Amino acid sequence: MSGRLHTTAPASITSLPALVGGIGMATAAGAASVLAYGHFIELNRFQVREERLAVLPPGSPDIVILHISDMHMIPGQRRKTAFMHGLAELQPDLVINTGDNLSHIDGLDPLLTALDPLMDFPGVFVPGSNCYFAPRLKNPARYLWRHTGNEARDPDHQRLPFEKMHAAFEKRGWKGLINRTDALTIRGVRLDFSGVDDPHLGYDRHPGFNPESNDPQDSSVRIGVMHAPYLRTIRQFAEDGAEVMFAGHTHGGQICLPGGRAVVSNCDLAPSRAKGVSYEGSAPLQVSAGLGTSRFAPVRLFCPPEAVVVRLTARSGS
Ligand SMILES: [Fe+2]
Missing domain, CATH: 1.20.5 (Single alpha-helices involved in coiled-coils or other helix-helix interfaces)
Known part of the structure; x- marks a missing residue:
């Protein structure tokens, strides 16, 4: 025993x-x-998310916006390109592109190919840091927690062809909102835009809104557009009178908990606001989870890539 x-x-x-x-x-x-x-x-696993926001003057017709962001394009992304081509079938009234278009020095031609059908529609754009500077392989996860872009202070950081990209956008009629205002009239409603250069890089200088947008006789809506939704940025837009805001940058948290709960936002916005519609005062902030990732962190969990169809509708009341 x-x-x-x-x-x-x-x-x-x-x-x-x-x-x-x-x-x-x-x-x-x-x-x-x-x-x-x-x-x-x-x-x-590309998705189309749909939102409805009642921000237009009473009696206005609906306006359909396609919000795209954070493509981070590199050569050879056939499935992303096919998905983006398919978005043209949605026939949006307007495309809003909130930046981070590239993730490779040779990404411009593939990007323009992917965007080609969408550039047949009116559009506006703002840049993100991944329009100016190529990503580098350090710690891939640092994208998830680092809050301040320091690429602009590094003279050796590889520059991306953003001037050529912006010229190509403008040639097709898209309006750059780089620390400036602009306006488009769609279905009889004037869309008054105020946009900023990338807050993640500290390039943002708020231009306010065109004073005409305050005329109560006008059928108009004030739209703030940015890449990175830092709190200072969305608060300034709200203070300037934005009635709706669009942003990207967060990737929706990119690597999320089951149920899609974000742990980080890559800026000082609460992770719970890293994707979808939240409110700053009375103004809705629509944040896209984006269509791509840095090529050095090509993983998403419980956070699929997305384009967002935002239907602006009329407010009730007189
Ligand atoms: Fe991004």
Whole structure:
């Protein structure tokens, strides 16, 4: 009997490393499976989210906006390109592009190919840091927590062809809102835009809104457009009188908890506001989870890439 006990105990002890090793291997295998899912499946699970915002003057017809952001285009992204081409079938009245268009020095031609059908529609755009500066391989996860872009202070940081990109957008009629205002009349409603250069880089200089937009006799709506929705930025837009705001940058948290709950926003906006519509005072802020990721962090979890169809409708009342 004792002999059996004696022989059993050492066998259990010697199996502990094997057991720990087994758990470690299983954990590593599990983590690898999750990362593989996040890279091969979730990254290409493109969605169209729909929102309705009652911000137009009473009696106005609906205006359909397609909000796209954070394409982070690199050569060879066929599925993203096909999805973006399909968005033209939605026949939006307006396209709002909130930046981070590129993730590779050779990304411009693929980007313009992907955007080609959408540039047949009226559009406005603002740049993000990934329109100016190419991403670099450091710690891929730093994108998720770093709140301040320092690329502009690094003379060795590879520049992206943003002037050429903006010229191509403008050639097709899209209006750059880079620290400036502009306006478009669609379906009899004047859309008064105020846009800023990327707050993540500290390039933002608020131009306010065109004083004409305060005329109560006008059928108009004031729209604030930015890449990164820092609190100072959305608060300034709200103070300037924005009636609706559009932003990208957050990637919706990119690597989220089950249920899509974001843990980070990559700026000082609360993670709970990293995707979807939230309110700053009475003004809705629509934040896109974006269509891409940095090419050095190509994983999404519980946060699929998206384009957003925002239907602006009339407010009730006189
Ligand atoms: Fe981005």
